[in-house]
Amino acid sequence: MTDQADLLTQFSNALVTRAEAVKSAVVAVRLRHERHITGMVWRPDVVVVSEQSLPRKDDFELVAAGGSVLAAKIAGRDPATNIAVLRLAGSIASPSIAAGEAQTGAVALAIGADGTGGASARLGLVNLAGAEWHSSRGGLIDRRIVLDLRLGRREEGGPVLDAAGACPRCCLAGRRGARCAARDRRSVQRPDGHVGR
Secondary structure, three states, X not given: OHHHHHHHHHHHHHHHHHHHHHHHHEEEEEOOOOOEEEEEEEEOOXXXXXXXXXXXXXXXXXXXXXXXXXXXXXXXXXXXXXXXXEEEOOOXXXXXXXXXXXXXXXXXXXXXXXXOOOEEEEEEEEEEEOOOEEOOOOOEEOOOEEEOOOOOHXXXXXXXXOOOOOOOEEEOOOOOOOOEEEEEHHHOOOOOOOOOO
């Protein structure tokens, strides 16, 4: 039993380490009534968010890791792929996250923003890692990646890590929240014509 307990402790500690290492990669995008959604820092001056959850306006306030508040403007929206891009007035540091490859059955650790400069985490599995597909709105997505985990609405839009801490996808949950349908990193590059990997 001791060996099993040690393995569980090691697994738990590894998850904590992974979450801690990437918490600066998420920001909270402030909405009305003290609500927020999660954005993923794509570059020091670019944040990617869920288009369907983002209000129709141009200016936003973001809460970065540690609690600092930043201004951002909408740079592009693509409802077909559920991706929107915010461009920051300044820049923020974010961790370098290696690109990975999603595999069915792999551990998936979804990271969200808690709204005050901290992070939240959800654990699940990659339920499906398929080929490219078209969304219900006609957008071409590089890979169909379905995660077997539930997210709160505030957690939608953050990175999803594999067991090695690599991020093959950003997590953009469906409206019903039953499952998290992730987007391959390659799909997050054209809403403003400039955003790349």
